[in-house]
Amino acid sequence: MTARQLLLRLTALSLAAAILVATAAIAEDEFETVELIPEDKAGFTATHVFAPITGLFRGGPGFWYDQRRLKIETTPPGAALDLFYVRKNFQKGYEQADSPVIVLLPSRIDAGDRDSITIRAFLDGYKQREISIRVRGKEEEILIELEPLANTLVAVTHLYFAGRASLTFLTKEALTFRVQHREGGYSIIFIETGTSDEATAVLSVVNDALVERVWSQQLGEDLVVRIELTPEAIARRVDLRQQQSHDPIRRLHSFTLNVIPPDGGAEAVRRTRSALARITGHQVSSCATRYDGDLHEHIEASVLARALTPKGSFVDPYLRAAMKRLGEISPGGQVVLGDGTRFRTSIPLELSAASSQASEVRGYLAILRQLVNELEPAANQRNTLRGLIAPEVTPADFDAIIDGAEAAERLCLTNAG
Incomplete structure (x- = not known):
């Protein structure tokens, strides 16, 4: 390597070091700074006598006499910090800060051998964590890793x-x-x-x-x-x-x-029965089947199954009654599954079988739509239907799905007309 090449390399290394120092300085400027220094110093001990000598073996005189600076960071950042200065089990100082922070502490010679800093970190959604360090310790940087809640x-x-x-x-x-x-x-x-x-x-x-x-x-x-x-x-x-x-x-x-409600919803039960009795076969057949089929196509089968399968919810009796009514207004008194299986809803055992596979029954979503329309004002109909058939779907996504199903139904009606 020539002298010129060596000079260029040394220059590059010097520039890189300068950039790193400048970056570190800028980053440190972003830290909040708090002072946590008790009003009274620790008592005089033998440490004070031998500090000038022992300091030589611990990095120089500054080890004992320079002010302590403790840099505290958390992962993730932004945690709230409670900072306690403790001496002989008594609190001598308290400050609050947000990480990252630089804490100014007394010099080691002014602190007692048992003086400590307790750091308590809080962040929403994470477990609280607490650590303690000795003021006379050698730590200059502390990184507290917070764990998400279980x-x-x-x-x-x-x-x-x-x-x-x-x-x-x-x-x-x-x-x-x-x-x-x-x-x-x-x-x-x-x-x-x-x-x-x-x-x-x-x-x-x-x-x-x-x-x-x-x-x-x-x-x-x-x-x-x-x-x-x-x-x-x-x-x-x-x-x-x-x-x-x-x-x-x-x-x-x-x-x-x-x-x-205090009456257990007795009046609502009466209204629901009356609404079901008003639903006719025409309202769940013909172009309504296009609406029903489009919903089945765009809502995950597992989502429909979890919503419509009996599970001990207060809506189970209403869903069962809707299934029974669908059979009453369907040809032959039967409901039909997507695979062609048929159940006669007038027979309790077959009605239970159909209810357990409600998400697969053709026309079932159409009759639930009609039932909701009979019971609820227009402004609440979509949200109520979503709660019945697809509560796991977000309102925005459900609106898009319903818009598509209604468009398919309108197109069918236009072509039929």
């Missing part, structure tokens, strides 16, 4: 039908929770549970005749869901009932809150 609210489904409402919360693990009554509604505290964007999005659009709105807030390790009832629900003094179950196939735990 349980997560992965999805929420909302259903309103026949004067009753329900909210189902799906989580990865079994829930520990508290339900608190408050003025105008309820608060549910899910212990050590985080949330997902999908669940939060569904909660933000919940609205029906009983539930005015729902919103969630992550408070450290706990998720708080607040339910605000409508004036009608408050006036009627609705009741709240809970139900828990486990889906072994999807490995999800469910917690359902049912909002029930």
Whole structure:
């Protein structure tokens, strides 16, 4: 290597080092700086006598006499930090900050041998973590890695039908929770549970005749869901009932809150029976089958099955009654599955078999659409139908699916005319 090449290489290394130093300086400027220095110094000990000598073996005199600077970061960043200065089990100082932060501490000679800093890190959706370090220690940088909460609210489904409402919360693990009554509604505290964007999005659009709105807030390790009832629900003094179950196939735990009128919905049952009696065969056949088929094509079969298969929900009797009515207005008193299997709904055993495979029955989605239209005002019809047949589909996606199905039905009617 020639002298010129050596000079060029040394110059390049010097520039690189300068850039790294400048970058580090800029990055450090972004750190918040707090001072955590007790008003009184630690007592005089033998350490003070020998510090000038022992410091020579620990990096020089500055080891004991320079002010301590502790750089604290968290992964992910942005955690709230509680900083405690502890001496002989007594708190001598306290500060709050957000990571990343630089904490200014007393010099080692001014700190006691047992002086320590306790750092408590909080971040919504993550486990709280606490660590302690000695003030006289050698640490200059601390990285606190936060772990996500063990349980997560992965999805929420909302259903309103026949004067009753329900909210189902799906989580990865079994829930520990508290339900608190408050003025105008309820608060549910899910212990050590985080949330997902999908669940939060569904909660933000919940609205029906009983539930005015729902919103969630992550408070450290706990998720708080607040339910605000409508004036009608408050006036009627609705009741709240809970139900828990486990889906072994999807490995999800469910917690359902049912909002029930004081009469148990007796009037709604009467209205539903009358509405079913008004539905005719023409309303679920002909071009209505195009609508029904388009929904089957664009909604996942598993989503339909989970919504329509009997599972102990308050809507099960209504879904069964709709299946029975579909058989009554269909040729031969039979409902037909996609594979051609037929069931006579006038026979209880066959009605149960058809209900257990409701997602495959031709015309079933069409009769549910008609039933919802008979019971609900136009503004609520789509949301109610979504809760019945596809609560796992987002409102925006469901609107697009319904638009497509209705367009297919209109095209059929145009061609038929």
